[in-house]
Amino acid sequence: MTHPFDLSGRVAIVTGANTGIGQAIAVALAAAGADIACVGRTPAQETVGKIRDLGRRAEIVAADLSTIEPVRRVVDETVARLGGLHILVNNAGIIRRADAVDFTEADWDAVVDTNLKSVFFLSQAAGRHMIAARHGRIINIASMLTFQGGIRVPSYTASKSGVGGLTKLLANEWAAKGVTVNAIAPGYIATNNTAALQADEGRNKAILDRIPAGRWGDAADLGGAAVFLASDAAAYVQGHILAVDGGWLAR
Numbered sequence: 165m166t167h168p169f170d171l172s173g174r175v176a177i178v179t180g181a182n183t184g185i186g187q188a189i190a191v192a193l194a195a196a197g198a199d200i201a202c203v204g205r206t207p208a209q210e211t212v213g214k215i216r217d218l219g220r221r222a223e224i225v226a227a228d229l230s231t232i233e234p235v236r237r238v239v240d241e242t243v244a245r246l247g248g249l250h251i252l253v254n255n256a257g258i259i260r261r262a263d264a265v266d267f268t269e270a271d272w273d274a275v276v277d278t279n280l281k282s283v284f285f286l287s288q289a290a291g292r293h294m295i296a297a298r299h300g301r302i303i304n305i306a307s308m309l310t311f312q313g314g315i316r317v318p319s320y321t322a323s324k325s326g327v328g329g330l331t332k333l334l335a336n337e338w339a340a341k342g343v344t345v346n347a348i349a350p351g352y353i354a355t356n357n358t359a360a361l362q363a364d365e366g367r368n369k370a371i372l373d374r375i376p377a378g379r380w381g382d383a384a385d386l387g388g389a390a391v392f393l394a395s396d397a398a399a400y401v402q403g404h405i406l407a408v409d410g411g412w413l414a415r
């Protein structure tokens with residue numbers, strides 16, 4: 165009997181796969197049997213090496229996802245190079261910090277274009293392919309700020325709550341077409357993105373005091389959730405936002 169989480173023969177796109185959560189998810193999907201298109205600005209050489217060491221195929225697809233043209237060609241390039249597309253993980257994301265009264269249009273556009281606009285248009289391109297095949301899995305990387313307001317991160321909060329809404333809309337539209345659309349909401353995960361917070365003794369302590377698990381998450385903590393949502397085991401999971409947060413939201 166095949167393991168219910170087996171991804172052999174599946175092709176996945178993972179955006180922002182060169183580092184952090186994207187790299188961990190790409191490697192976890194490969195460990196479950198998938199071949200991976202590593203999409204992003206910085207070539208994901210290290211990730212490709214890890215995937216090939218697992219005996220899976222990996223390709224680098226160069227794309228700056230803050231602009232629409234590369235977003236539109238990622239799916240076709242993946243299908244041409246890896247022979248199909250079954251799983252899309254929309255992981256690439258950025259954050260900009262400033263008080264709401266001082267927040268600039270440039271910081272608004274950079275974050276919303278990268279974190280939200282690319283998620284919609286990449287999902288649209290992938291969805292067209294998956295609907296034609298009557299099978300697909302889309303996993304969006306959301307945030308605690310999909311549920312909470314945060315502070316000094318207005319475009320990030322808007323983009324991540326938008327990702328939550330889009331996850332549900334696409335799930336509604338595509339559920340009867342064989343495509344599931346779900347999200348993972350990471351809590352505080354130790355990556356480059358959060359290095360400054362970890363280095364700030366006072367803020368680091370406040371964060372740790374607030375996390376029931378008492379530790380930062382590791383990027384690898386996201387791998388199992390992604391494998392599950394990508395697998396046949398999650399065929400009836402739709403429009404769900406799965407928090408992987410050491411209990412942050414439970415508090």
Ligand code: NDP
Binds near residue numbers: 180183184255
């Ligand atoms: P990192 O900063 O370590 O990685 C972000 C990734 O996104 C990098 O691969 C980066 O590529 C890529 N990226 C950014 N902008 C673009 C772009 N314009 N085009 C293509 N790729 C781009 O962050 P994390 O691993 O921590 O974050 C991954 C996701 O998880 C993000 O969506 C983030 O919002 C989310 N998240 C993270 C949390 C955390 O605590 N770490 C908590 C909640 C959510 P490059 O190296 O080229 O810039």
